[in-house]
């Protein structure tokens with residue numbers, strides 16, 4: 001199963017107005033607020049076998065497509081983003097007293 005964009009609601013962080021996600025909605029229709037937080041019905045996702053499917057998918061950002069505002073999986077455009085490495089920062093970790101400090105190297109996106 002996968003969530004289609006129509007299943008995603010957007011909640012305005014300014015006035016809490018909730019509207020269904022639509023391609024053209026970039027502002028709150030109630031107050032004009034520009035920060036809209038996506039809200040998903042995660043219960044349905046949790047009860048599907050979504051977590052089991054993740055490990056079999058291509059290692060990219062799009063493996064989490066259920067949580068992205070997509071209208072059609074056939075229209076994904078990608079440059080291979082995502083799946084950036086975790087680098088063990090041993091010397092910096094020692095400096096601040098952490099034995100297992102890792103830094104996510106997002107520069108590669």
Ligand SMILES: [Zn+2]
Nearest residue numbers: 012015028031
């Ligand atoms: Zn609003």
